[in-house]
Amino acid sequence: MAVYKADAIVIRSREYGEADRLITLFAREKGKIAALAKGVRKPTSSQRGGTQLFTYADFLLYQGKSLDTITQAQPRESFLHIWNDFDRTLAASGMVELLDISTTDKQPEPGLFTLTLSFLFMLKFLDPYIALAGYALKLLELQGFLPPLDSCNNCGRDLAEEQVFFSIDSGFLCALCHDKQAVKSLCPGSIAFMKQLTKVAPTKLDRLRWQQRIKEEILSSLRFFCEAKFERKLQAWRQIDELFKRQGLT
Numbered sequence: 001m002a003v004y005k006a007d008a009i010v011i012r013s014r015e016y017g018e019a020d021r022l023i024t025l026f027a028r029e030k031g032k033i034a035a036l037a038k039g040v041r042k043p044t045s046s047q048r049g050g051t052q053l054f055t056y057a058d059f060l061l062y063q064g065k066s067l068d069t070i071t072q073a074q075p076r077e078s079f080l081h082i083w084n085d086f087d088r089t090l091a092a093s094g095m096v097e098l099l100d101i102s103t104t105d106k107q108p109e110p111g112l113f114t115l116t117l118s119f120l121f122m123l124k125f126l127d128p129y130i131a132l133a134g135y136a137l138k139l140l141e142l143q144g145f146l147p148p149l150d151s152c153n154n155c156g157r158d159l160a161e162e163q164v165f166f167s168i169d170s171g172f173l174c175a176l177c178h179d180k181q182a183v184k185s186l187c188p189g190s191i192a193f194m195k196q197l198t199k200v201a202p203t204k205l206d207r208l209r210w211q212q213r214i215k216e217e218i219l220s221s222l223r224f225f226c227e228a229k230f231e232r233k234l235q236a237w238r239q240i241d242e243l244f245k246r247q248g249l250t
Helices: 086-101 110-122 128-143 188-199 202-207 212-230 235-246
Strands: 003-016 020-027 031-037 056-062 068-077 164-167 171-173 183-186
Touching: 003 031, 003 086, 003 110, 020 086, 020 110, 031 056, 086 110, 086 128, 086 212, 086 235, 110 128, 110 202, 128 188, 128 202, 128 212, 164 188, 164 212, 183 188, 183 212, 188 212, 212 235
Parallel strands: 031 068
Antiparallel strands: 003 020, 003 056, 020 031, 056 068, 164 171, 164 183
16 A cells, blocks of 8 residues: 655544544645544554644555555644634634635645645734634635625625625625625625735734624624535534624624
């Protein structure tokens, strides 16, 4: 069987059998890889640290007929700043969950790898939910799915000064064009902030500040769009919605 190396991020981990885990990796050169980590749940496993969720590591795998197997996992970065903070853990979960549902197995996506790794590092100093929104917008932009933010996708009207409606099929629409079906409404401030998130360099996102209403509108609309686009539920994003409701933000 072919043996290969991959530097990759752990984007999903599930228990399998008595002591194993099914791991989903996102590798710089190979894209998304499903792999089995045998015995990794045992306290004495040498691979335990390298197969934790979010970990960036060097992996050695051998290729199986239906599932690859991890034979070595040497951590490069464990992102303790994520695990030590609930909101950062939730935001990072939202990032890797979106990456998982929006990509297919073994399709190289080096731009998405770099984007994800960068944002996991930047969660150390960014507002976690600004980071999540910025990551999602840039991921959609890289994949060619982000609708234009400047004008109504139907009539071309400037969207800067009016309430905007976000439709799965039609993108951003003005008040005159929205069809009232499967839409989310956003205030002008939310659209303006989304534009900033797409234009500002990721390393400068820490300069941005947002109001609670704008936070809720943007994250809710992005979840709405991504779940419909990729036809999968985003569980971490739904937890964020519930968190905001408990905090009285929605």
